[in-house]
Amino acid sequence: MSGNLGRLLLVDDETQILRALNPALAAAGFTVLTAETGEAALAQLAAEPSEVVILDLGLPDMDGKEVIQRIREWSDAPIIVLSARDLESEKIAALDLGADDFVNKPVGVGELLARIRAVMRGRERRFSAQPRFQFGDLEINFPARRVMVQGEEIRLTPREYQLLRILAGHAGQVVTHKQIILAVWGSETNADAQFVRVLMAQLRQKLEANPSSPELLLTEPGIGYRLSCDDEG
């Protein structure tokens, strides 16, 4: 597990959280940097760019969402939102602003590390511009717009394909309803989350072995969907 995975910036105003997470993240192979305020986090990130940022939304000096916005102005570092706030709208806003994933407090280090690995893998995949996506039985050939399950080609409508494409592009990460609507229907639309649900049901019928208990196209209740790419579950 260890070996240097690079720098990780942990932002939380509660020092006991920093103290509790620090050893495990270090043991997992990260060089852990910490910040207790939004300003400190931005300064830290500018001075020593990190591979991944773990960010609490409730910071004393500024809203965590603003921190995401400011980071996204110049950095593509994966951001995982870590927050005690279980308000759906907060999480959705954070994801829409460019956060890659979220984890609810309290969280065990096992789940947190799995999420970190997922966002880092997703990042690699997206920026290496691979023409093919392969996970389990699913294979996507992007240039040819072909989708295969267990070697058999599956016919998808253009919208179903767009939905699969955006999820595969963010494999392992949550994609919000809003992001899906924008990618599938475009900005000039009155489509809502219900449209996405219907389209997702169609896509599951074609790709999932058992559409009622999906293993590939996972639901994040109230927020969006995630294409599983974690062999560890």
Next chain:
Amino acid sequence: MALGMVAASTVAAQLLYMLTGSNRIGGAFFVGVLVTSYLAGSGPGYAAAVVSFFIYNAYVAMPHFALSSYGAEDVLVLATFPTVALLMGNLTGRLRDEAKRAEARALATAVLFEATREFSASDDPAHIRGRLADHLAAAVRGQAFVLEGAVLCAAGGEAPTPMVLSAARALALEAGAEPRTIEAAGWRVRYLAGGAVAGWRAEPPPGADEENLLQILVDAGAAAKARAQLAVGKADAEARARTEDLRNALLSSISHDLRTPLAAVLASASSLQEFGDQFDAKTRRDLTATIQEEAERLNAFVTNLLNMTRLESGALDAHSAAFDLAEVVERTRKRFERLRGRRTFDCALGEGAELAMGDPVLFEVALANVLENAIRYSPDGTAISLASFTRGGQVVVEVADRGPGVPEDELPKLFDKFYRGAGAKRTPGTGLGLSIVRGVMQGMGGQATAALRTDGGLVVALALPAAQAASGAA
């Protein structure tokens, strides 16, 4: 009136006749007709013109009082007289009638203006109801009432009979129908907005102009009442929204205060489980220490929530006994040694044992809350002063910090439940702590007060009856 004016004209004509000897005195009668119609209107003017004609006629016939002796000139004058007199009476009378109507209109406008001004100045439907009844009664110069549900506002003396009221109620129940006016036992009753009705009665019954004014007045009243009801509804909705905001803030705050220690415990415990073997002894000790501290913090918070609930339900039972205040202060201070960071504690506890009457456990709850607040709101590196002394039969413990304090006008609100200073937004907290302090202190027969320090910061004083004073009084 008309006859009096004609008589006066006749006297004037007689005087002229005696002075001049001439019978060309029609002018005097014209003046009489003019004045009559101006003062009394067209009708009396016509009467004055006819009577004047006959009297003038008599003068023209003088000295013989015989119609046969008229000259040609006399006939001409006599022929023109009635025409001119009648025309004059008509014109002047109309002028006067018009002036009267204008005056009535001005009065009506003034009444309406006054009423609408009053209506718009009030957001109280009950007040508008009462004033509408008053204005209606004044406008008809009779009686009026406004009825809404079981509330009756009557004005102008006599209240409507039960028969009229039941007819009015029946009309009020027709809510939603076209506003209409009914008649009952000499009363006219009109539907207002929102299930209310207005009625009026006058002797003589109001004319068409007045009736119009009344309708406008009633409609203005109805509109004002509807607006006031909306305003009341809006205020209710705002109050509900504020309560909702408060509850949401409290919930999110409690959720934060419960989850943060839990998150630290879970992260530390799961770290130990997954990486325990890789950690050195110091890291393992740190993590277990974190688990212990956070569990204690969680326990303190849950205890506070329980205390608050007990205070609210009145189930707090204080076991009053004489106890050593300094000892409790020392114990509480030690509990906070770890949490104080780089702040220092300056202790100035009174000499000798100061015995207070109260429940030492509850007093510790109160003092711990005050200390926690002082630490939470004062900057690192500053001193927090703890002092105890006796004052006027009471033992007092003061905790003074170098925090931002609160604006002076908010000092009385400091101990209110959920009060959080305007500057406290950035510091986590529920606004429960100090309200628990006050509840606990009052439950023991003591007080909690706060004041601003002249050189910056807040000082909170907890006072309990001194044990000596209590036993001395017994």
